[in-house]
Amino acid sequence: MMFGNAEPETGRVEAFSDGVLAVIITIMALELRAPVGGSFTDLRGRLPALLVYILSFVFIGIYWNNHHHLFRAARRVTGGVMWANLHLLFWLSLIPVLTGWIGEHYRESAPAATYGVVCLGAGFAFTILTRAIIRADGSDSLVAMAIGRDYKGRVSVLAYAAAIGLAFVSPWIAYALFAGVAVMWLVPDRRLSR
Amino acid sequence: MMFGNAEPETGRVEAFSDGVLAVIITIMALELRAPVGGSFTDLRGRLPALLVYILSFVFIGIYWNNHHHLFRAARRVTGGVMWANLHLLFWLSLIPVLTGWIGEHYRESAPAATYGVVCLGAGFAFTILTRAIIRADGSDSLVAMAIGRDYKGRVSVLAYAAAIGLAFVSPWIAYALFAGVAVMWLVPDRRLSR
Amino acid sequence: MMFGNAEPETGRVEAFSDGVLAVIITIMALELRAPVGGSFTDLRGRLPALLVYILSFVFIGIYWNNHHHLFRAARRVTGGVMWANLHLLFWLSLIPVLTGWIGEHYRESAPAATYGVVCLGAGFAFTILTRAIIRADGSDSLVAMAIGRDYKGRVSVLAYAAAIGLAFVSPWIAYALFAGVAVMWLVPDRRLSR
Amino acid sequence: MMFGNAEPETGRVEAFSDGVLAVIITIMALELRAPVGGSFTDLRGRLPALLVYILSFVFIGIYWNNHHHLFRAARRVTGGVMWANLHLLFWLSLIPVLTGWIGEHYRESAPAATYGVVCLGAGFAFTILTRAIIRADGSDSLVAMAIGRDYKGRVSVLAYAAAIGLAFVSPWIAYALFAGVAVMWLVPDRRLSR
Numbered sequence: 002m003m004f005g006n007a008e009p010e011t012g013r014v015e016a017f018s019d020g021v022l023a024v025i026i027t028i029m030a031l032e033l034r035a036p037v038g039g040s041f042t043d044l045r046g047r048l049p050a051l052l053v054y055i056l057s058f059v060f061i062g063i064y065w066n067n068h069h070h071l072f073r074a075a076r077r078v079t080g081g082v083m084w085a086n087l088h089l090l091f092w093l094s095l096i097p098v099l100t101g102w103i104g105e106h107y108r109e110s111a112p113a114a115t116y117g118v119v120c121l122g123a124g125f126a127f128t129i130l131t132r133a134i135i136r137a138d139g140s141d142s143l144v145a146m147a148i149g150r151d152y153k154g155r156v157s158v159l160a161y162a163a164a165i166g167l168a169f170v171s172p173w174i175a176y177a178l179f180a181g182v183a184v185m186w187l188v189p190d191r192r193l194s195r
Numbered sequence: 196m197m198f199g200n201a202e203p204e205t206g207r208v209e210a211f212s213d214g215v216l217a218v219i220i221t222i223m224a225l226e227l228r229a230p231v232g233g234s235f236t237d238l239r240g241r242l243p244a245l246l247v248y249i250l251s252f253v254f255i256g257i258y259w260n261n262h263h264h265l266f267r268a269a270r271r272v273t274g275g276v277m278w279a280n281l282h283l284l285f286w287l288s289l290i291p292v293l294t295g296w297i298g299e300h301y302r303e304s305a306p307a308a309t310y311g312v313v314c315l316g317a318g319f320a321f322t323i324l325t326r327a328i329i330r331a332d333g334s335d336s337l338v339a340m341a342i343g344r345d346y347k348g349r350v351s352v353l354a355y356a357a358a359i360g361l362a363f364v365s366p367w368i369a370y371a372l373f374a375g376v377a378v379m380w381l382v383p384d385r386r387l388s389r
Numbered sequence: 390m391m392f393g394n395a396e397p398e399t400g401r402v403e404a405f406s407d408g409v410l411a412v413i414i415t416i417m418a419l420e421l422r423a424p425v426g427g428s429f430t431d432l433r434g435r436l437p438a439l440l441v442y443i444l445s446f447v448f449i450g451i452y453w454n455n456h457h458h459l460f461r462a463a464r465r466v467t468g469g470v471m472w473a474n475l476h477l478l479f480w481l482s483l484i485p486v487l488t489g490w491i492g493e494h495y496r497e498s499a500p501a502a503t504y505g506v507v508c509l510g511a512g513f514a515f516t517i518l519t520r521a522i523i524r525a526d527g528s529d530s531l532v533a534m535a536i537g538r539d540y541k542g543r544v545s546v547l548a549y550a551a552a553i554g555l556a557f558v559s560p561w562i563a564y565a566l567f568a569g570v571a572v573m574w575l576v577p578d579r580r581l582s583r
Numbered sequence: 584m585m586f587g588n589a590e591p592e593t594g595r596v597e598a599f600s601d602g603v604l605a606v607i608i609t610i611m612a613l614e615l616r617a618p619v620g621g622s623f624t625d626l627r628g629r630l631p632a633l634l635v636y637i638l639s640f641v642f643i644g645i646y647w648n649n650h651h652h653l654f655r656a657a658r659r660v661t662g663g664v665m666w667a668n669l670h671l672l673f674w675l676s677l678i679p680v681l682t683g684w685i686g687e688h689y690r691e692s693a694p695a696a697t698y699g700v701v702c703l704g705a706g707f708a709f710t711i712l713t714r715a716i717i718r719a720d721g722s723d724s725l726v727a728m729a730i731g732r733d734y735k736g737r738v739s740v741l742a743y744a745a746a747i748g749l750a751f752v753s754p755w756i757a758y759a760l761f762a763g764v765a766v767m768w769l770v771p772d773r774r775l776s777r
Contacts, residue, residue: 020605023214030288039300062281094612106621217408224482233494411602418676427688
């Protein structure tokens, strides 16, 4: 059952990750659930759930983008990289359930804080994955050079940590921080491009 | 976490989109839900849900076909193209929930009108995606040349807009318009082929 | 939105079909649902559902195998082939819901007969797909030569048609016919191989 | 419907397996279900379900890794290999439902023992798959050479068999054995690497 720690090509790791992320992003929409009645009033009751869905959709989209760029720069995929990648996918796989939980209880602190914990976990998992790839590729790797400018990643992690604490003051502060991080990643960063 | 705005090859964007569309088209069938009883009478009660499912299946199929052709003509995939693509997938990801909603409340106006809104959103998202690809490839691109003849796209958007308003007269008019658009895309267009 | 009827490479059609079939085969397991209680008695109540799941798993497996062989022989993929392929996937996408329905009502005729209708629909859809590929590739194609020996396909379709009628005598006859067809495909056909 | 037993390239078998495993690993998170209330007390009630989810996530991850290594070493994919692969995916597809079952009834023996049966089934299915690949590739194949050192696979199967019996003493012994096997696979095996 064990065929050595040789490096597989990045192709299948990317394909598997794409599959997992595609299912995550799609399955979340199912958590929206159709309104019970057939009127616009019933639909309005699903609006908070829709807004959390949009937030989570963008969140997964950001990770898909970053994952994409990361593996384009990666050269070798060791066993360590494969498990670091699965570790990231683990945290992201919790997003749909939490999205559903916030959708039902958006006025309470616990769902918002827990969402922050999972975002923080995903953030650290991405950092661990990046380091695993650098360790596999060597310190002169494309990934190592690119990682020097990771201020967006650091700001995100700080914002998520703050959101966990501030969710107990008001979940809305946490939502504002999550949305802020999303906007930061969506706005293209002209200095860095090309 | 950020590795520049360099263009990835179209392969992984297509693979990810295929994954999302495959999940959407399959997950919709789950929204059909098995009849509660074991008789044909129970099955007959699921018939409207089945018809809406067929409509949505064809709708997603049309987008998969168009997406396929669009990316075959595309040369460069920038960050803008990736987000425009995710934006399209966002609208399409709402189709399964709405299909389930119409299946339960097909006699009412709100579900039919909301379905029209999502169809319209997907239509605009496809146009934005097309423009993002043309911007990335340049005005002499294959996509730019093909887009000059996009009368089917325009008729679709007009029909969806009409369906939103006319759903309040009767949802059946809206369904007729949705079905008409689907048939228009299914019938091969001899003048354009080759 | 329309970029001509040019033939895409078979790769993306296969990838999309693989995605849909992978989701179908996996999502069916969810329809099994966990037993309500925590004892083996509760588990025993799920046994008929498990047996229908195995049947449907093999059914989808057979189609995946045949689809695989068909597209390996295919050369050109026209718009007609793409829609014929989606038509096949449509019928197969109904299998999970029907599997769940039979699992709950395996003693009644309607679910068994409806399952037969969907099997028959999938069988005809496969034939249509084969013809669409032959029309695209020409009568001297690999597919055209291979299709001359399609006796297993014909026996399957006859068995499904018989199962629809005989389900009204007893659903168990229908199940025996479905299982017989599955076994026929599972047993390797020595005369044809190589 | 039958196009001979010629060997397809391993690519599509891997892609299909990746799709199935990606859906399995993601769909399990849905079985977690959001807590009913909006407080941390409600979340705490989901903790056992979360722990079983982590166990199953690692379990599927291990199989994905081993599957990956196995097919990298494989040269030919016959009809026998394809069905042996589907047989493995069948056992793995039962993991999400069982994960949900244990999550609800983690203090009882039946779910833990049944989980052990499925783990054992997957273990044997992997062995059968390995043998099918060796039969297809020949006894001088890369897979045949690598399989000589399969002590981890044997220890796993013994541990699963023991877990089935000991679950009736206490389900916690079974969980400890499952977790032990997972840790054994996660810890990199220095003697074997490279």
